[in-house]
Amino acid sequence: MQNAVVEVDGRRVWGSTATSYPPLLRAGTRVERCHDIELTEALLLGYDGRWGEPRSLAAAHARLAGTPVPPDPPPRAALPPGDGQGTLFEAAPPPADDPEILSKVYADQGHRLSLVGQPGRFKLLVAAESAGALIAVEMGAVGLPWRADIHHKLLVELLGEPSAVGGPPRRLAELTARINDAFGVRSLHPESPAEVLRAFTRAGIQLPNTRAWSLRDVDHPAVPLLLEFKELYRIWTAHGWAWCDAWVRDGRFRPEYVPGGVVSGRWATRGGGALQIPKVVRRAVVADPGWKLVVADAGQLEPRVLAAVSGDTRLAAAAASGDLYAALATDSFGGDRAKAKVALLGAMYGQTGGAAIPALATLRRHYPTAFDYVEAAARTGEGGGLVRSWLGRTCPPSSAPLGFSEDGAGAGARARGRFTRNFVIQATAAEWALTLLAMLRGRLAGTGAELVFFQHDEVMVHCPADRADEVSEAVHWAATRAGSLLFGDTAVRFPLDVSVVDCYADAK
Incomplete structure (x- = not known):
């Protein structure tokens, strides 16, 4: 060659x-x-x-x-x-x-x-x-x-029969008619945000957008119909009959993966939407006869990464358990797991208002090293500086077109701070997952098992049924090995939820 x-x-x-x-x-x-x-x-x-x-x-x-x-x-x-x-x-x-x-x-x-x-x-x-x-x-x-026959069957169950002339399937056509009736109009296209916003305005309701969380706060008979339409329309356009006919050949969906396609180091795909497969469509992902799917998902990965990179011994002790949020709740939040989760996610993602305020205060008091780690990354970002992941991947500069202002002050600076705050954690989590994948590839060599899917913190192996236990052990080993390679001798554990299934939709 x-x-x-x-x-x-x-x-x-x-x-x-x-x-x-x-x-x-x-x-x-x-x-x-x-x-x-x-x-x-x-x-x-x-x-x-x-x-x-x-x-x-x-x-x-x-x-x-x-x-x-x-x-x-x-x-x-x-x-x-x-x-x-x-x-x-x-x-x-x-x-x-x-x-x-x-x-x-x-x-x-x-x-x-x-x-x-x-x-x-x-x-x-x-x-x-x-x-x-x-x-x-x-x-x-x-x-x-990928079972195209199952995919086509579930599409009919969800969407109704496809249109003979290439338009929306029966269920979407019915919802369109009902949405028009709810607004008292005849020619509204529910897939058009501009038309939907105008319809609500005529009804005396002002909305900033047509996203689901905005619609759910509105009392209008069209809202439940629009929410259902949005979900089904997304399936039809992104993973409908045309998608299946174009992307599935000989019982396989073969996308083109793009390593490092996202600035944090996460993967992207070029065509096919492999990283955005709706849960309902996963019913079509079925192991071959005599084979199994081993699906492994890293639980609470980013909070565990924060514990490892910050060197906060108290948070690392909590991350040594199976449920990090429950351990935090017992240690510092009076047993309130939800409050502990709000605090930790708020610290990593910059959620500083509402219910997060008292929770963050508790987090800062009990886990100051971890809290200061992400706060320092945020301050660096707000000042226009660069931050790095644990292994050294560097965030883009403030001049990069990432969707927020470049003025270095006010809302733009705060947005930049939220980005860098999470970058140091998300990029490191991507490194851990990629290291796990590399370790697992080496462990599976010669076994007949095949790596067939990878998404952020989830990996899937297709293997002969009699090797499923061996593959499950290999996945756990790879997770442990990835943690030790990146972070050395740490109390933090990186547990995996591993499912051995015939169908992807049945995984935990």
């Missing part, structure tokens, strides 16, 4: 895993470890506060050579399986990476890695990010088991 050109320290070195690995995988070559130049360059540029600069191999080499830096190529359009050329007439493979350029850029990145504040942690981040890129390609190739 022409892109497999450099191997250093037992790692395949290439410009982009997403480009170079698929041809190897199709040819039956499984790569154990790699170094992804593009993903590493993005991390290093971010660390230097140069977020958003070109990160391709060509760009990295141009910076090293002191020549003009070319822009990154635009993202490829997402194509459902079967939309491209057939396997008999494969598209031309990408140009081979130049071995000399790869070696020079790899050496330069290694030097830059040694200069960061915590090089050991940052190297772990780079290794986990590159391992994640391998897993993303493999999961896209294997695909998530």
Whole structure:
């Protein structure tokens, strides 16, 4: 394979895993470890506060050579399986990476890695990010088991029969008529927020938007109909018949995962909406005959991460239990679990009003080290500074287009503070989950089990039924190993809820 050109320290070195690995995988070559130049360059540029600069191999080499830096190529359009050329007439493979350029850029990145504040942690981040890129390609190739017949049946149950002329299905058409009747009009389109807002205005009701939480506070006969319509319309447009016909082939849903696609390090997908599968649609995710789905979900991950990174011994002691919120309640909140949860989430997400005020006061009094950790991140953000995750992923600068003001004061600064407050926790949680995934991939090698899904703090393995217990043990081991790799000797536990099921919808 022409892109497999450099191997250093037992790692395949290439410009982009997403480009170079698929041809190897199709040819039956499984790569154990790699170094992804593009993903590493993005991390290093971010660390230097140069977020958003070109990160391709060509760009990295141009910076090293002191020549003009070319822009990154635009993202490829997402194509459902079967939309491209057939396997008999494969598209031309990408140009081979130049071995000399790869070696020079790899050496330069290694030097830059040694200069960061915590090089050991940052190297772990780079290794986990590159391992994640391998897993993303493999999961896209294997695909998530998907029963199109079950999917079509549940769509009929929810939406009614599809329209013969391509319009909304029967249930949506009926709801549209009832919503029009409730407003006393004839041609309102419920999927149009502008039309719905005008209808409420004519009824003497002023609303800021048509989001569900705004509608629930309104006493009007159209509200329950609109809420039902919104839920069903979302399923029809995002995971309806057209989606299933386009994205499901040979019993598998094969999305394209994008490691590090979110600024916090969480994954995204290109096409298919794999990370937003509604619970009701999960009924179509069914293991093959003789196989099982092992679904693992990390409970209370971000609060546990806060306990680990802050070094708050009292919070870490609470996080050594199975239910962190219950332990906090017993320790400091008079047994009130709900109050303990409000306090901890308020501290991490910047919820400082209403019921959170007394709860936060209790949290600050009993867990000052953890509270000060997120407060310091918020103050840094409000002042326009950069914060980093535990392993060194750096948040975008305040000039990045993240949806809040850049004025450095007032509402814009507070929004920036809420972002950086959570970034240090969410990005670290993403690192823990990615490390778990990398550990699990290695543990499952040669077992026949397949990683088929990963979403934030949830992972799914498709395996022969007689290996389900072995896979469950491997998942627990990987969670423990990820915690020790990131945080060393800590009292904090990272428990998983693990379900062995035939259908994804039956998981805990």
